[in-house]
Amino acid sequence: MSVLDEWTGRRAAGRADLGTPGPDQTDDVVLRAMTDARDVDDFDMRHLRYFLTVVRAGTVSAAAQQLRISQPSLSQQIRRLEQRVGAPLFIRSSRGVELTSGGRAFLREIQGIPGQLRSAIAAAAPAPRIWSVGVCGGVPADVLIEVQNALSGSRPDSGRTGEATLRMRPADAADQGELLRHGEIAFGIVRLPIPMPHVVRAVVRDEPLGVVMAREHPLAARTDFTWSDLDRQRLLWYEDGCAPGFAQTVPAQLARLGWSAVLHPVNQDQDALFVHALQTTGDLVALRPRRAVEREPHLVWRPLPTTRPPRERLAVITVSGGRTARVLREVSARHGWTFLAE
CATH class of the missing domain: 1.20.5 (Single alpha-helices involved in coiled-coils or other helix-helix interfaces)
Incomplete structure (x- = not known):
């Protein structure tokens, strides 16, 4: 039977x-x-993944690199998908690809399928859950350890024993909303504020920012300085996409306080590049919480000349309304994180 x-x-x-x-x-x-x-018996989940990757990458060649397959092979698979759907999904040009009206409708209906399937498997599977966590640039190692310990001790299936396995991966904050929606990551670590609908947030760190500079910097010998002193310095800052929201609000707040900083964007993923830029550029300073750089022997930290400095809030995020959101709320309560709903 x-x-x-x-x-x-x-x-x-x-x-x-x-x-x-x-x-x-x-x-x-x-x-x-x-x-x-x-x-839909003859549909293959990998074709949906290929389609979603091309949409996100904007070109077939870039998508092929991300998927680690050849460009001709990916183009062939996309054509097969279009034949099965019965309509063209992309408009191809020398600049890349754009979705047709049918492609936009297809995307709207299928983009939740990978996440739904992942949730269904997680609901039934007795094995420990493997969670992928996207990490934006410049997150201190001790924050990663705190998040790792907190989430790995939590299971999305109450009543079962064991620990979840976390896999940290770099991901620009600007991309994490889409990665969450497609089920490619279960959680993200970002700087707040971040313009991202349909996610919940748990603040892990909330610390005032101060000025960071090389020990050889002319201002390093002073314990305090004025906004006029800082106005002659360039600010080492985040590249586009690395910290949207935060990267805009902090310079705006500094301008209101008296420092209209000239920004010097640098890749924040690699700490060595951050230190190297400060050591080799005489008029360059950065902003960090004190704890983030106090063990770096080549740098010094000084408070900003205000009683209300901008703050860095590092948060764990996940899609609202799902099982990971419930887990994040429970973890926040146990570890004293500030949980923020939508």
Whole structure:
């Protein structure tokens, strides 16, 4: 007897109990799902991943590099997907690809499928959950350790024992919303504020920013200075996409305080480049919490000349309304993190 036959027999005997509104309604849902599944039997999940990657990358060549397959192979797979859908999904040009109206409709309907399937597998699987965590540039190692310890001790399936496994991966904050929606990461670590709808946040660190400079810098010998002193310095800052929201609000706040800083964007992912830029550029300073650089022998930290300096708030984020959001809320309560709903 098949699982469906067994379930149907229980329903007919008046013993169906699947936690749904009623047996007849549940029967309709299952039968409709069977029909839908039969209609898409020849679809392959990897084609959805290929499609989503091309949408995000903007070109087939860039998507092929991310997927680690050849460009001709990826182009062929996309053509097969378009043939199966029965409509062109992309407009191809020398500048890259754009979605057709049909492609936009297809994207709107399928972009939640990978995350839904991942959630379904997680709900049924007894094995420890593996969570991928996107990390924006410049996050201190001790913050990563704190997040690792907090989340790895939590399971999304209450009542089961064991620990979740976390895999940290670099991801610009600007990309993390899309990565979360597509199920490519379960959590992200970003600087607040960040313009991102449908996510919840848990603040792990909230610290005042101060001025960081090389020990050889002319201002390093002084314990205090004025906004006029800083106005002659360039500010080592974040590249586009690394910290949207934070990268805009902090310079605006500094300007209101008296420092209209000239920004010097540098890749924040590599600490060595950060230190090297400060050591080799005489009029360059940076902003960091004191704890982030106090063990770096080549740098010094000084407070800003204000009683209300800008602050750095590092937060863990995840999609609202799902299981990971509930986990993040529970972890925040246990570890004293400030949980922020949408």
